[in-house]
Amino acid sequence: MKAAVILLPGLNRDRDMIAALTAVCGTPPLTVWQTETSIPDDIDLIVVPGGFSYGDYLRCGAIAARMPVMQAVRAKAEKGVRVIGVCNGFQILLECGLLPGALMRNASLKFVCREVLLEVTNAQTAFTRSYSQGQIIRCPVAHHDGNYFADPQTLAALENNDQVAFRYARGTNPNGSINDIAGIVNKQGNVLGMMPHPENLIEAAHGGVDGRGLFESALGVVSA
């Protein structure tokens, strides 16, 4: 399985993501710059990392979502290629319309940088099958606009279709997200967006490996 990481000006979690994917795959991912109009056919997983693309101008992820490379990501997503957006990457996927809803300013109005607990709400997705249903994992968050919002119909559809992959657990919701939503998948189940940073808990030196299962699931890698 081969991964690609999308690069846009202002992203700053790309190196962490590349390190995580390298650790899980054994080989470094391909990097794809924002002006590219296609993504190679041998790519099985596309990751949009976190950061502050275009300085969060207009709305977080709004400008990035309109760059040529995101059209290429959309084309791949429609063909069933797996796509993960983390933090700003999640905001970009929402602005692209690849996932439903929006991310608003944190309810506290403060940037939050801390560790939270996530409940694996649906362990059947392509991204969570290395975890068990209801498992609680640790994960860091670092964001200012992670307050997930969707209108009542969209929210009901997400819940009824089991599209909520992760929820903030045990009162650790850091941003006021509706229904404690931390990560969702699209209806087809091949696109995941989440605010927390699983790429930062990959090896023992990180203080834990709770995030590793997500990438192992997405890449079909069996844990050693």
Add this chain to the structure above:
Amino acid sequence: MIKARVTVTLKNGVLDPQGKAIGHALDGLGFSGVGLVRQGKVFDIELETSDRAAAEAELKAMSEKLLANTVIEDFSVEVI
């Protein structure tokens, strides 16, 4: 040339923590009787055309495509 103003506001029912904080701050400054405060955005845009109808259509398209996130925001277009 046409000058226009696009105003983007949060839809009713969408929580606006910034507007709320601004309302509290106004209260704190002694402005009494401040009700709901909602924060929005204003874009002043110049268009090189004299056709008002075409400009309005163009601005509407711009708003839907980029200026507003229609999941959470409404917009209005005003040719000045």
